Amino acid sequence: MLGVKRKTKHYYLETARWGTLEINPDEVIHFSRGIPGFESCKQFAIFNADDIKPFQWFICLDHPDIGFVIIDPILFCPDYNPKLYDNDLEEVAFSKSDQLGFYVIVTIADDPQKSTANLQGPLLINLTKRMGKQIVVVDERYSVKYRILSD
Amino acid sequence: MLVLTRKSGESLIIGETIAVTIIEVRGGQVKIGVEAPREIAVYRKELLEKIRSENVMAGKLQKKNDKVVSLAEIILKNKK
Numbered sequence: 628m629l630g631v632k633r634k635t636k637h638y639y640l641e642t643a644r645w646g647t648l649e650i651n652p653d654e655v656i657h658f659s660r661g662i663p664g665f666e667s668c669k670q671f672a673i674f675n676a677d678d679i680k681p682f683q684w685f686i687c688l689d690h691p692d693i694g695f696v697i698i699d700p701i702l703f704c705p706d707y708n709p710k711l712y713d714n715d716l717e718e719v720a721f722s723k724s725d726q727l728g729f730y731v732i733v734t735i736a737d738d739p740q741k742s743t744a745n746l747q748g749p750l751l752i753n754l755t756k757r758m759g760k761q762i763v764v765v766d767e768r769y770s771v772k773y774r775i776l777s778d
Numbered sequence: 779m780l781v782l783t784r785k786s787g788e789s790l791i792i793g794e795t796i797a798v799t800i801i802e803v804r805g806g807q808v809k810i811g812v813e814a815p816r817e818i819a820v821y822r823k824e825l826l827e828k829i830r831s832e833n834v835m836a837g838k839l840q841k842k843n844d845k846v847v848s849l850a851e852i853i854l855k856n857k858k
Contacts, residue, residue, distance in 0.1 A: 765825075771832050
């Protein structure tokens with residue numbers, strides 16, 4: 628039957644921390660240099676969980692005990708548009724027709740309301756080529772510890 | 779690491795497009811000027827370290843899933 632989606636490409640990863648993860652190889656994101664502090668984490672995938680929406684899990688497939696909470700920065704910073712440098716675009720193999728997106732890593736505080744997002748080191752994702760890099764935003768307007776619930 | 783000694787007013791060329799000039803040396807501080815194409819990022823090294831240590835902190839999430847859930851609830855409530 629045409630048009631039936633078969634999940635033959637998906638595979639499962641058993642993890643201590645997250646249980647069984649179902650992974651679509653087409654959705655894995657490759658970070659050729661890892662991210663600062665986690666340079667050996669080169670393959671990541673984004674997982675949704677209803678209970679933490681609008682946040683998502685950003686899990687390292689090489690070391691599945693490593694995972695981060697991420698969020699789309701547009702949700703609380705609608706004009707978030709940091710400058711991209713040549714090195715950034717090269718590292719995610721950007722070419723003109725590719726679609727780019729940002730996620731930011733969230734640091735959950737002991738008091739959850741004081742949690743912060745790293746707007747100065749966003750994850751730049753080439754959604755088309757499935758490649759990513761955590762970039763340094765030189766613009767000092769953006770903080771490493773942006774209070775998500777600031778008013 | 780390439781180590782050179784420069785005096786105030788002297789410069790280094792990196793690649794062919796970047797020039798680093800020592801503008802002033804005073805007390806324990808050096809004022810440095812950098813000329814580079816707009817497409818090349820220039821920033822203090824501490825910035826990279828800030829990002830690294832924030833990543834490490836963020837990665838220590840271990841058993842805080844309930845905190846993420848409660849933060850998510852607050853955000854959704856605020857939206858209504």
